[in-house]
Amino acid sequence: MKVTIKPRSGKPFELDLDAQASVEDLKKSIHKQVPRLYGDRQRLTFGEKKVTLVDGKKLSDYDIKDKDEISLKDLGPQIGWRTVFLVEYFGPILFHYLMYTYADLIHGVTFERSHMQKVAFFLALCHYVKRELETMFVHRFSHGTMPARNIFKNSAHYWILGGVFIAYFIYSPAFGAQTEAGKALSGDTRTLVLGVLFAIAELCNGQVHLILRNLRPAGTRVRKIPYGLGFSFVSCPNYFFETMAWTVFSILTSHWSCWVFTIVATGQMYIWAIKKHKQYRKEFPEYPKSRKAMFPFIS
Known part of the structure; x- marks a missing residue:
C-alpha cells in the first residue's frame, strides 16, 4: 500500500x-x-x-x-535517557567533592571539617553514586530518548540546586568543627540515628527500583501493576523513600538550602507521582483503589 x-x-x-x-x-x-x-x-x-x-x-x-x-x-536532535541521567547525577558528585575538598580555598579560611560535614559529604556522594549505578545497571526506560536541548534544563536542578546550592553552604566555615553550629549538629548519637535513617530510606528506594525493573523484560515496553515494598500504600514508593532520605539529610544539616532543595524535589516528584498514578488507574481497571499517589493515606 x-x-x-x-x-x-x-x-x-x-x-x-x-x-x-x-x-x-x-x-x-x-x-x-x-x-x-x-x-x-x-x-x-x-x-x-x-x-x-x-x-x-x-x-x-x-x-x-x-x-x-x-x-x-x-x-x-535526541539524546538517550540513560545518558541524560548519567550527566544529571555527575554534577552533584563533582560539586560536592570540589566544595568539600577545597572549602578552605573557596571560602578563603582554613578550618577543620565538623563531624556533621563529613557525614553529610559521605551521604550525598553515596546517594548520587547509587543513582549512577542504578542508571547503568537497574533502570529500564520506556522512552529511549528526549530532545537534546532539554538536558540543560534537566541538569540545572541537580547541578545547581542539588550541587552548588547545597554544597557551598553546608561545607562552609560556619559549620566547621570549632563553631557552635558545627558542634551542635555533630552529636554522635544524633548523627548516627540520622545516618541510619538515611541509609534505610536509600535501601528501600533501591529495592523499589529493582521491583520496577523486574516488571519489564529487557527490550520491551511491557507495563504491569507493581507489588511489593511500599506499593501496598502508594503508586510511587520510590519517590516517597527519596523524599524521606532528603528530609533526613535536611535535618542532619539543619540548613535552609537543603530544605529548599528537598521541598522543590518533593514537589516535582509529587507531580510525576500523580501522573503515574492516573496512568495506572486508566490502564488497569483492577488497579488497587486504596493506593495513594505518593504519600501513604494522604495523597
Whole structure:
C-alpha cells in the first residue's frame, strides 16, 4: 500500500509499505527518505484526532489503509535517557567533592571539617553514586530518548540546586568543627540515628527500583501493576523513600538550602507521582483503589 507522509515543513512524499508493516517499519522507511530523521526523532500522528503512532504496533492497528495521510513532526536532535541521567547525577558528585575538598580555598579560611560535614559529604556522594549505578545497571526506560536541548534544563536542578546550592553552604566555615553550629549538629548519637535513617530510606528506594525493573523484560515496553515494598500504600514508593532520605539529610544539616532543595524535589516528584498514578488507574481497571499517589493515606 501507499501512504503519504506530511511533514510540518517541507513537501509531502509517498512511501510504499507492506499492509502488515509496523510503526518501526514506517519510521525506517522515512529515515531512508530523509536521513536526518532517525526513528527517535520522529513523531507520527494519524487521523483527525492526531492519534500518535506507537512503536510495537502495526499500521493496521490504527486502521491505516492505502492512500492515507500520516503527519510527521521532527522532534529535533535526541539524546538517550540513560545518558541524560548519567550527566544529571555527575554534577552533584563533582560539586560536592570540589566544595568539600577545597572549602578552605573557596571560602578563603582554613578550618577543620565538623563531624556533621563529613557525614553529610559521605551521604550525598553515596546517594548520587547509587543513582549512577542504578542508571547503568537497574533502570529500564520506556522512552529511549528526549530532545537534546532539554538536558540543560534537566541538569540545572541537580547541578545547581542539588550541587552548588547545597554544597557551598553546608561545607562552609560556619559549620566547621570549632563553631557552635558545627558542634551542635555533630552529636554522635544524633548523627548516627540520622545516618541510619538515611541509609534505610536509600535501601528501600533501591529495592523499589529493582521491583520496577523486574516488571519489564529487557527490550520491551511491557507495563504491569507493581507489588511489593511500599506499593501496598502508594503508586510511587520510590519517590516517597527519596523524599524521606532528603528530609533526613535536611535535618542532619539543619540548613535552609537543603530544605529548599528537598521541598522543590518533593514537589516535582509529587507531580510525576500523580501522573503515574492516573496512568495506572486508566490502564488497569483492577488497579488497587486504596493506593495513594505518593504519600501513604494522604495523597
